[in-house]
Amino acid sequence: MIQVLSQKLAAQSRFQLQSEQYSEKIPLSDTIPAGTTKLCKTNVSNLGHFLCLRITGHFETLAKYNVSSGALDASGSIIDDGISHLRATLQDGAGQRIMFSDYVPLDLFLSPGRTRSYDAANNLMVKTNMVAAAAAPALFYPDEFEYLFTANSDILMSIKNDSNVDLDVDILFHGVRILSRRTVAGVR
C-alpha cells in the first residue's frame, strides 16, 4: 500500500498527475440463477486503460431447505446456510485470456466474502442438524490482482451457482485509470 506520510505533499504536481491517472473502482454486479452458469461482465469503457491492482467482493449464501429434515428442498424455506455455492473464472475480454486455472469458489479469493441477505426470511436459523451460519464477516482485505485491462475491453466472469436459490454477487476491481497519452503510448 502507499505510504502517505513518506511523501512530500506537492499540490501542483499531484493535480497534474491526477489529470493523467487517478484511482478508480469498476463494479461487477449480477444475480446468478439457481443451478446455472452465467457469464457476467463489466466494461472498462473507452476513457483509458484500467490498471487493476486489487479485488474485493461479496456474495450470498442461500439455499432452500426442508427445515424439519435439514435436507435441501426446492419447496422449502430459504436459509442462509453459510455455505459457498458460487464458483467463478475470470477472463480478460480483450484477449479472451482466462486467468484462473479452474472454477474457484468465491470464498477463496474474495474479501469480505459472504454477506447476509435480505432474501433469507429466517436468516441464521438453527436447523435440526446444522449449526447456524456465522455472521457475515466485516473484514476488508483486498486481494492482490495486478493486471492491465485495455480501454474499451470487457472484464468477464463466468460464475456457477449450485444452490437452488438465485444468488447475488458483487465484485469490485480497484485500480488506476490511465488517461495520459504519454503513459499509454506504445501499450498494445
Added chain:
Amino acid sequence: MVRYNLDIAQKVLPYFIYKRIPVSHYREYFTFKIDYGFGYWLRGVKVKYPERVPADTHLQPLIPGWVYPQSRKIKLEFFDNANFKARQPEPFSAVLISSPGADHCFTFGAPSPVDNDGYSINFSAEPAAKSISNLNFLYKYGDIIRIDITGQDVQSGGFAPDYIDMLLVGYYVPQETFTMYGGKE
C-alpha cells in the same frame, strides 16, 4: 500517489491456480504443470479444509457423529521440482501462511444437477480473508509446481478431511526470449 509505469504491467499477468485435492493418505501432492513459455511467481496460497473428525466424546458434537477440533495439523512443504529440493527446512503448518478452514466448515451435498467434480461437497463460505501475499517463490519456465501436504489428525492419527481446497495466487511470467515478447528465439 505514485505514477504507475505501464511497462511493468505489460508482460506479467495474474493467474490463480485452483485444485480440490481428495485426501486419503498421510501424504498428498498438489501439482500443477506451468504452461510452456511461462514461469510462475507465487505470491500466496490459500488453503481450506473441513475441520471435522469422526465422533469423539471429548468434544461437543455440532453435527451428530462428527466433532470439530480447534485446529488441524496440516502442513505444507513447497518443493522446487526443477532443482529437486524443498524450498524450506521442514514442512510448516498451513494455518501459518493461510487462513485455516474455519470451525464453521462443514460439508453438504450440492443439489442436482450441478456439482461438476462429483465430490458432492461444498465448503463453508467463511472466508479465507485474512490472508496476505507472503510468499515469493519463482518457478522456472514450464516447471511443475509441487506442494507436499502432510499432517496428523489429533484424534485418529490419520487424515480426517477427505479433500482440501487449495488456491495459489500468483502471476505468470512470460519467457522473454520468445519472439512474441521481443526475444530472438
